[in-house]
Amino acid sequence: MKEKENTKPKLIKRIPNIPKKPQKGSNFNIFWVYAAIIVGLILVSVLFTNDTNKTITYREFETTMLAPGDVQKIVAYKYEDLVKADVYIKPELLKEEKYKKYLTKNNFGSAGGPTVSFTAGSMDALDNQLKESQKEIPADNQILAEKETRQSTFNSWFFTVIIPLLLFIGFWIFIMRRMGGGAGGGGGQIFNIGKSKATLFDKESQVNVTFNDVAGLEEAKQEVMEIVDFLKNPKKYTNLGGKIPKGALLVGSPGTGKTLLAKAVAGEAQVPFFSLSGSDFVEMFVGVGASRVRDLFKQAKDKAPCIIFIDEVDAIGRARGKNSMMGGNDERENTLNQLLVEMDGFGTDSGIIILAATNRPDVLDSALLRPGRFDRQISIDKPDLVGREQIFKVHLKPIKTDQVVDAKKLSAQTPGFAGAEIANVCNEAALIAARRNKESVDMQDFQDAIDRVIGGLEKKNKIISPEEKRIVAYHEAGHAIAGWFLEHADPLVKVSIVPRGVAALGYAQYLPKEQFLYTTEQLTDGMCMTMGGRVAEDLVFGKISTGAQNDLERITKLSYAMVTIYGMNSTIGNVSFHDPQNEYNFNKPYSEKTSELIDIEVRKLVSGVYERTMQLLTDQREGLEKLAEKLLEKEILFQTDLEEILGKRPFENRTTYDEFVNGTGDQKPAAEGLLHEGVGETTAPSAPVAPTQSES
Numbered sequence: 001m002k003e004k005e006n007t008k009p010k011l012i013k014r015i016p017n018i019p020k021k022p023q024k025g026s027n028f029n030i031f032w033v034y035a036a037i038i039v040g041l042i043l044v045s046v047l048f049t050n051d052t053n054k055t056i057t058y059r060e061f062e063t064t065m066l067a068p069g070d071v072q073k074i075v076a077y078k079y080e081d082l083v084k085a086d087v088y089i090k091p092e093l094l095k096e097e098k099y100k101k102y103l104t105k106n107n108f109g110s111a112g113g114p115t116v117s118f119t120a121g122s123m124d125a126l127d128n129q130l131k132e133s134q135k136e137i138p139a140d141n142q143i144l145a146e147k148e149t150r151q152s153t154f155n156s157w158f159f160t161v162i163i164p165l166l167l168f169i170g171f172w173i174f175i176m177r178r179m180g181g182g183a184g185g186g187g188g189q190i191f192n193i194g195k196s197k198a199t200l201f202d203k204e205s206q207v208n209v210t211f212n213d214v215a216g217l218e219e220a221k222q223e224v225m226e227i228v229d230f231l232k233n234p235k236k237y238t239n240l241g242g243k244i245p246k247g248a249l250l251v252g253s254p255g256t257g258k259t260l261l262a263k264a265v266a267g268e269a270q271v272p273f274f275s276l277s278g279s280d281f282v283e284m285f286v287g288v289g290a291s292r293v294r295d296l297f298k299q300a301k302d303k304a305p306c307i308i309f310i311d312e313v314d315a316i317g318r319a320r321g322k323n324s325m326m327g328g329n330d331e332r333e334n335t336l337n338q339l340l341v342e343m344d345g346f347g348t349d350s351g352i353i354i355l356a357a358t359n360r361p362d363v364l365d366s367a368l369l370r371p372g373r374f375d376r377q378i379s380i381d382k383p384d385l386v387g388r389e390q391i392f393k394v395h396l397k398p399i400k401t402d403q404v405v406d407a408k409k410l411s412a413q414t415p416g417f418a419g420a421e422i423a424n425v426c427n428e429a430a431l432i433a434a435r436r437n438k439e440s441v442d443m444q445d446f447q448d449a450i451d452r453v454i455g456g457l458e459k460k461n462k463i464i465s466p467e468e469k470r471i472v473a474y475h476e477a478g479h480a481i482a483g484w485f486l487e488h489a490d491p492l493v494k495v496s497i498v499p500r501g502v503a504a505l506g507y508a509q510y511l512p513k514e515q516f517l518y519t520t521e522q523l524t525d526g527m528c529m530t531m532g533g534r535v536a537e538d539l540v541f542g543k544i545s546t547g548a549q550n551d552l553e554r555i556t557k558l559s560y561a562m563v564t565i566y567g568m569n570s571t572i573g574n575v576s577f578h579d580p581q582n583e584y585n586f587n588k589p590y591s592e593k594t595s596e597l598i599d600i601e602v603r604k605l606v607s608g609v610y611e612r613t614m615q616l617l618t619d620q621r622e623g624l625e626k627l628a629e630k631l632l633e634k635e636i637l638f639q640t641d642l643e644e645i646l647g648k649r650p651f652e653n654r655t656t657y658d659e660f661v662n663g664t665g666d667q668k669p670a671a672e673g674l675l676h677e678g679v680g681e682t683t684a685p686s687a688p689v690a691p692t693q694s695e696s
Contacts, residue, residue, distance in 0.1 A: 037172060038165070053086065054102050055117045061087060062133050064098065065116075066143065075114070076126055076145040083123055085145055086114035123147065199275045200303075207273065209263040215394045216387030216419060217257055223378045224248065224261060227353055228269045231305045234351070245375035246343060247354035249313075251361045252380030255420030258357035261380070262309045265355065272306035274299070278315030281335045289316065289335030297342045297352070305351025313356035319365045336365060343373045362580050382418050384514065385411055391419050395426040402442040410446055415514050425449045455500040455507050464505060470632065471537060472497045472506040475547050477628040478536025479508045479529060481620050482613055484642060487651045488525035496636045505547070520568050527555050527606075528613045535613045536624060555609065559602045569601050620646075 065071050070093050076085045089099060094115070102115045120126035126145055134142045211221055230237060230244045237244065250258040266273035274296065281289040300306050316335045343354060356374065358364065368374060383391060388411035396407060414422065428449035433441040451458070464472075476495050483489040490510035497506040534548035567574040577589050588595065617624055623646045630645060631637060643649075 038169065053114050053117050055119070056102075058118050058120070058129060061116065061118050065089065066130075066133055071143050074130070074143060074145045075148055076120075076123060077148040077150040079119070079150075083120045083126055085118055085120060085126060087116050087118070089115045200272060200299075207263055207267040209260065209267045211264045211268055213394065214257060214261055214264045215390035216383035217261060217380060218387075220250070220261060220378050220380050221264075223376060224265050224355075225268075227307075227355075228265060231269055231271050231307070231351065231353065234305075244351070245353065246372065247356065247374040248376040248378055249361070249369070249374040250355065250357040250378050250380055252359060253382060253418060254359050255418035256380045256382060257419045258359075258380055259311055260419070262311070262355050262357060265307060266309070269307055272300075272303040274303075274306065274308045276310060278310055278312045278317065281316050282332065287331075287334065289331055290338035293335060293338040293342055300352050305353075307353050307355060309355045309357075311357050313368075314358045314360045314363055317356075317358070317364045317368050319363060336368070340367055340373065382416060385415075388414060388417060388422060391422045392426070395423050399426055399430050400440045402440045404443050405441065405446065406443075409443075410450075413447075413511070414450060415512055421453060425453050428452050451500075454509070458498055458500050464499065468505065469497065470628075471541065471545055472547065473628045473631040474536045474540050474624070475533040475545075476506045476508050477624050477631060478532035478534075478539075478617060480532075480627055480637075480642065481536075481617060481624050481646075482529040482532030483508075483510060484646055484649055485616060485620060486525040486528055488519075488522040489529040490526070491639070491649060492642065493639045494636070495631065495642075497631050498635050520562070523558060523562060523568070524609065527558060527609045528616070530555055531609050531613045532617065535610065535617055539614065539617055539621070540624070540628075555606060556602070559605050560598070562605065563598055563601050569605070571601050572598060 065087060070089050072088045072090045074085050074087055076083055078084075093099065099115065120129065123145075130144060131142070211225065214221060227245065227248060234244060250261060252258050262275070266275070276296070281292050296308065300308055316332055316339065318332065318336075320330075320333050320336065354374070361369075361377070369377070389407050392407035392410050396405070410425075414425065417425070425446065426449075429441050429445040432448050432452075433445045436445075438445070476497060480492050480495050483492045490512040492508055493511050494509040495506075496508075499505050500507060530551045533551055534544060537544050537548070562568040563572050565576050565578045567576055572594070579589075590598075626645050627637070627642070630641065634641075
């Protein structure tokens, strides 16, 4: 008995930790409105319906009304098994004393209806009675009954009152449901428009994604795992004087796994998880966004401890005061203001943590990023070699692969790929293998899938004239020669003149080394390699084509970056005019004279690159001709083919692929890198922080 008594206080202490139930709303029920409408309609129908007139005998009618000549008309109609006749007295005579006892108030007090009624056995009997009563009156002045066909009382009531009433009630219920439907409804939702659209994941609707499904984000996982631990064991940190962070902002490029990481937090935390997008707060009605923010945090406080996840928070978190209309009400700013107040308004012990994700942190308001709101900014970059290998292993689990498929080799062949792109490669490989009726997915399928993701769909039926094909072959051969004989250029692993994508007549693939810092020599060699296609056309044919458009765009962009951002020009000096947050707006931070000088230095740099590349291809003219002819013959050449034609590359620097895999490279590595295409050239996703590469 003592042991049982000792356990009771422990139970009482644990009760407050149970998440509170949502507060109950008012007891108002919309069906009371329906009932009031029905009663009102019945009253209106009764008021509009004529009162039942008094029934008298034919004898009384004959002596009191017909004989004195007071009758205006008689309307006869079938009534059950008899004939009923309604008698209408002349309006000017209704004020006489003898008719007051017959008068009924209908049509809201007007006396335009029949005064009295009497019955007869049949229409013929009624006519005979009327003729007999008026036999002394000339035929032209006799009052005869007007015959009408009327429905029964029940049918008249049913069709004039019941049916319209039911239709009106049904229409009203339909409108009310459309207007007051839940947040996921497709109607106007007028009554719930200020309610939060957040999706709640709790014990009943648990997320199945865990941290085991997230690969390549070890540092970010460690950060968010601490947040989960905060919610599970808050006393572990509060006992030491620490405070639970209020929010964490996930920042990274598209496809790096921000939303996936949030799903894993929802699956691991075992607490209520509210998920919504930043655009869910935006509405055309004034004040709706702020109302939804208030409702969201009200629900969260009822479910605490819990997590709120706002995806694409930049939809409402943009910096205030920019691009706002003068004198207008900015609904987005009102929503952001309410979000700032709510984030800073609840206590640190409330157990509400906010996760937000964005790929544009530069446009967010500074008040949103300060400590106390988003205490942590978790950077989620594109994965490195080890991270890509782990991601490949996750996505290869559901795929039936061949034994030769190696995640390490695939990760080395896909530098710069994000998690979403790796998932796309695995899916494309499975589709390609199924299209070829294979029982498993082998390495060749993955190579073709990488080609498909980088360069686009292969256009086997695209008709190219021999002259265009020859220009494309020399263009791509120029890229290959320049990359092969420049020390700091990325080594080429594959060159093709097979059309791919929308307007790509050829492309070359390189395997760049994964690095974060680039010297002037490395950038210059990369520009020479990019210029190789245009120089080869000019050297061989004496004329140039539009195929070098994307090459020139990248060279121009990189040249201006070297001069104005990286401080790699001796004339301009060690200055940087980089403005990622558009602080200068439309004002240049330098004079017109400096602007002219920048243009001169950029043209000088590009001209020097062109002359250097021209000299290189002139010295290697024989190799250029051989490589172009081999391309026209085989259409696709790999690194081993280049070694047979040009010899070993005269430099000892090993590629990332060689260093990671500890081999000499795959015979057909479809590696990602710069893509030089014959017409409308594009580039694949760049290596991490690689200024020599850009995305198209």
